Amino acid sequence: MKSLIDKLGKTFDIKDIVYQRPNLAFVTVSKEHVLNLITNLLDYEGFSHFVLLSCVDWIEDNAFQLTYFLNNPTLKIDIAVRCFIDRNNPTMTSAHHLWKQIATYQRELKEMYGIDFPGSPGVDENFVLEGWDNIPPMRREFDTKKYAEETFFPRPRNKTNDPKEYMKSKMYPND
């Protein structure tokens, strides 16, 4: 694992290397080099299995973190390639030409975070939400509780009592 990262380090500008387990490492590269790195891993290092593409919203840093999770089935090791993209202009190069299923992940990210992947097949179609016309719901500035209360006719809550106070007032009213 370490030798692999060292080897990659000679070619790519890799930062923040985390060895999570003996067979799992996280690396961070810049947005422009992600596709080069995963293409390299696919073509030369045998990472032929694409596991997942996920996103984390770092609203404080004004960035989205994309994680491409790859697996090498022969060596049974995983590598996760992370990159940060600008939150105000969330656009990323599409990687659907490497693995077909990435198009589905990208479609989901477009819907849930509003990250655009130009050229990805069907990226503008509905994925899970049909007819969503608000801020993408997984962005952290989207107040899901407020939205649910405004939209879904919440049932009024029953009156509740603090058990301690209630028992005290019932059993020892003079205290």
Add this chain to the structure above:
Amino acid sequence: MDFDIKRLGFTLLGLLIVLNWGLLMNAFMRKIGARVARRIGIPWHQPWIDLFKNYSIRSQITHGLMFYLGPIFRLSGGVGIFLFMPMIITGDHWLNYSFQGDLVLIMYFQFFGMLGMALGAGEGGHPYSAIGISRGLSQFTTIEVPLTLAIISLAIQYDTLSLADIVRAQQGGFMHWSMWTNPFATAAGMLAALGTLGHSPFNLVMAPNEIPIGPPTEYHSTFLGVLQSNGAILHVVEAALFMNLFFGGATNWIEFIVKTFLIYFWSVFVGMVFPRFRIEQSVTWFLKVPLVLGVIAVVMFM
């Protein structure tokens, strides 16, 4: 033929008996299926309640004239078989309207209901109905082949196309039944009976958990009630057809009930043991062993 009010009355009474016996038999068979699956199963009166429920649904929708006529054609198929089928051979109360050559008419009525249902279900516009009906027709066509061969063999053997005459020729003892005198036709006919009675190996067309229930997908409320009534009648008269052809007919209602129950139970028994066939499997199955048995039965009496 003169109009005979007594005969009509007995025929209608017979239809009532057959309908109720069919509903009860359906309940019995579903209970047997439940017991095989280690369940208790429906109460014995459930088919009547379902029937009442379906007739009591308040709203109906229609897709046009043929949609109405589909269940009616199906019912007239079942009732048509009943009308020309001698039920009890002794006396002339329960011979219904059987006449010389009624066997041909019965064969025709078997397909008539199916075709009417095809027209009605096609009008429903639901794609599953159309798929279901095309499956049903292709399967039923191949079921008819060994059945027709068996009937041709019996017709040659007894030199008649009258069911009542065929039954009378089998009277006089257990060994006179066609089951013994023409075993190949019986074998072909009883294998075809598995298909016509519509139980498990060959019930892909109507099975609720296949492509959602096929032809009657769109039928509801009264339409479905008519189809259910017809199903009950059809099960009894089909069993009665095989009883008359191969097992010596019936001389009283007790014998009728026992024999039709056993013939229906034969298809249920096979259905409990064997899983469902796909359409192409059942089509090829009917065109193999039953067809060969039927051909042998015909050649033997040529």
Add this chain to the structure above:
Amino acid sequence: MMVDDKNKKKFDNPHYAKREVIGPDGKSFIVDPMNDYFCDARPKVHEPNIIPAVEKFLNWARSKSLWVLGFGTGCGSIEIPPLITPRFDVFRFGIQMRPTPRQSNVFIISGYLSVKTLKRVIRSYEQMQNPKYVLALGSCTVNGGMYYDSYNTINRLDYYLPVDVYIAGCMPRPEAIIAGFNKLKELIREGKGEGANLYAKNFDWYKANQKKIIKDWNMPDYNW
């Protein structure tokens, strides 16, 4: 990211657009799926039978023969297979599953209902025939349950469909579902299972609520 009226999405399904089609005989004709494929007639109120004894008997038959639409909408549908298999065997009580909405009377909303599923549920519900009952499983249908603040699951089912019986729990055990069925039978026998008529009477209110959350309403208002 701001959303205003200008960049709000438009939901036009090209499959439902009006278009000109050339038939096999060479003639061209207009196809308007919204009018041709569906009926947009409003639901009607069907009054019970005027003779009380007859209605009582019919209600008894209806309560004894409940046909459930086999449509699992949420996680609660996993509680349905034990019901119909030997452990609980609801066939004993006249309850059966039907695969098509046309022949079913009971709609079990099994647990949480996302907006996307609600659209299908409404379509299926409207295709069922008049005496029809809704059984709502789980706390999700009562007040949203653990998804009370989710952006995509409804909170109260009775704003969208007339509910006959709520069965609380997360998830309700099959015993609880059988108890719910018994309650439903009581209601039907008392003549209170009039959800379909309620839906027809308050049709505008139900439609307004449904349309508030289903943004891409690309179907007719009432599609039986």
